[in-house]
Amino acid sequence: MTLALGCIADDYTGASDLANTLTKAGLRTVQTIGVPADDLALPEVDAVVVSLKSRSIPAEEAVARSREAAAWLTARGAGHLLFKVCSTFDSTDAGNIGPVTDALREDAGEAIALVTPAFPETARTVYLGHLFVGAVPLAESPLKDHPLNPMRDSNLVRVLARQSRAGVGLIDLATVAKGGDAVSARLDALARDGKGAAIADAVLDRDLAVLGAAALTRKISTGASGLGLGLARALVAAGRVAPAAADTDLGGPIGGRAACLAGSCSQATLGQIARAEAAMPVRRLDPARLLAGEDEAGAALAWAMERIGDGPVLMASSAGPEDVAAVQARYGRDAAGHAIEAAMARIAEGLVTHGVRRLVVAGGETSGAVVDRLGLPAFRVGPEIAAGVPVLRTTDRDMWLALKSGNFGGPDFFADALTLMP
Numbered sequence: 001m002t003l004a005l006g007c008i009a010d011d012y013t014g015a016s017d018l019a020n021t022l023t024k025a026g027l028r029t030v031q032t033i034g035v036p037a038d039d040l041a042l043p044e045v046d047a048v049v050v051s052l053k054s055r056s057i058p059a060e061e062a063v064a065r066s067r068e069a070a071a072w073l074t075a076r077g078a079g080h081l082l083f084k085v086c087s088t089f090d091s092t093d094a095g096n097i098g099p100v101t102d103a104l105r106e107d108a109g110e111a112i113a114l115v116t117p118a119f120p121e122t123a124r125t126v127y128l129g130h131l132f133v134g135a136v137p138l139a140e141s142p143l144k145d146h147p148l149n150p151m152r153d154s155n156l157v158r159v160l161a162r163q164s165r166a167g168v169g170l171i172d173l174a175t176v177a178k179g180g181d182a183v184s185a186r187l188d189a190l191a192r193d194g195k196g197a198a199i200a201d202a203v204l205d206r207d208l209a210v211l212g213a214a215a216l217t218r219k220i221s222t223g224a225s226g227l228g229l230g231l232a233r234a235l236v237a238a239g240r241v242a243p244a245a246a247d248t249d250l251g252g253p254i255g256g257r258a259a260c261l262a263g264s265c266s267q268a269t270l271g272q273i274a275r276a277e278a279a280m281p282v283r284r285l286d287p288a289r290l291l292a293g294e295d296e297a298g299a300a301l302a303w304a305m306e307r308i309g310d311g312p313v314l315m316a317s318s319a320g321p322e323d324v325a326a327v328q329a330r331y332g333r334d335a336a337g338h339a340i341e342a343a344m345a346r347i348a349e350g351l352v353t354h355g356v357r358r359l360v361v362a363g364g365e366t367s368g369a370v371v372d373r374l375g376l377p378a379f380r381v382g383p384e385i386a387a388g389v390p391v392l393r394t395t396d397r398d399m400w401l402a403l404k405s406g407n408f409g410g411p412d413f414f415a416d417a418l419t420l421m422p
């Protein structure tokens with residue numbers, strides 16, 4: 001198997017989002033969990049998306065894991081590596097987008113990497129290096145209150161420069177509008193000026209096609225699913241991939257019990273939880289009790305067992321910015337985050353032990369903890385539930401999952417997801 005495209009995603013929902021985008025663009029794609037074992041049996045695919053839980057870990061660990069993934073993908077012929085990051089550039093001044101991009105670029109022998117989180121399909125656009133979420137700049141969006149990576153600077157040239165060894169330049173929209181050759185020339189000029197990365201503007205899908213073609217002339221790039229779309233279209237246009245119809249027939253019904261877990265505190269997820277209360281029993285975990293050592297996970301699991309035979313249930317730790325801040329102030333941001341993720345993972349394990357075969361998880365870090373606890377090795381990509389969120393089918397057992405990026409999905413996402421998991 002010779003891969004056309006190798007992708008390294010810094011969280012599991014982002015990996016799922018990218019796998020969905022590549023599949024829709026005609027690339028036969030599989031999502032793996034962690035750096036795959038050398039003997040992992042994979043179907044004939046054009047692209048592999050390696051999911052890492054590396055977005056919020058120490059930079060040196062993120063670099064090491066990403067390098068392992070890059071080596072695995074390169075050994076299977078990947079002609080280009082995309083480091084998949086969040087469309088809202090979730091990161092801190094300690095990394096990890098800059099350190100990982102620097103390392104992959106240097107390992108590939110490239111002087112500069114094209115970087116863009118633009119994903120117009122989900123209203124992420126970049127203009128003069130500033131990231132917009134819908135109609136507002138990133139720093140004025142709900143992402144300013146993210147529990148782990150609060151984004152309080154919309155200027156991505158500044159943001160990336162603060163976490164990178166090499167300088168960061170800009171490829172403005174006027175240059176992108178001139179086409180791929182102009183973008184490549186700008187990259188070369190910035191490299192001569194000592195820059196190691198360039199934030200590229202993109203407002204429309206056609207800008208992504210230009211950036212994908214330009215990125216493909218080099219060995220690595222960094223971006224969100226929008227750049228993945230551009231790369232996929234460039235691979236098809238260059239005849240390096242024969243587009244395949246998305247294989248949304250992933251085998252027969254699985255049935256079984258169904259459950260939803262939410263650890264995301266995004267504005268979108270909070271609204272989706274509220275709407276779910278009309279469709280299924282909802283239990284809200286008490287983070288303070290959990291962090292004080294009470295068996296909140298055990299109580300939630302017992303609550304679920306009493307109800308799950310009658311239909312799907314939802315358990316959520318999610319809360320608004322003020323409540324999250326209060327918990328973090330008392331217990332610490334990382335300690336609170338990890339403890340709640342671990343509780344969600346324990347609940348998920350208990351649910352699967354008691355017959356759940358259809359599981360919806362909201363939140364990137366939350367999904368990582370759950371999938372790792374379940375020991376799932378890989379997924380095949382199914383129908384799209386909402387922009388950026390597909391149904392996934394496990395490769396090693398009969399289970400449906402949906403790993404929802406915190407900010408994605410419509411108001412009735414949880415119910416919508418379950419209807420696509422027969």
Ligand SMILES: Nc1ncnc2c1ncn2[C@@H]1O[C@H](COP(=O)(O)OP(=O)(O)O)[C@@H](O)[C@H]1O
Nearest residue numbers: 147264317319324337340341363364365366406
């Ligand atoms: N009520 C809460 N208070 C503090 N932290 C929370 C709460 N609920 C969830 N968290 C933590 O917030 C983080 C949410 O991150 P993630 O799951 O990636 O969601 P998103 O996809 O929205 O970024 C996780 O570390 C989770 O454990």
Ligand SMILES: O=C(O)[C@H](O)C(=O)COP(=O)(O)O
Nearest residue numbers: 013014017086087364405406
């Ligand atoms: O927004 C994106 O590009 C991805 O779907 C993603 O990385 C989301 O991360 P989250 O932590 O699930 O919000």
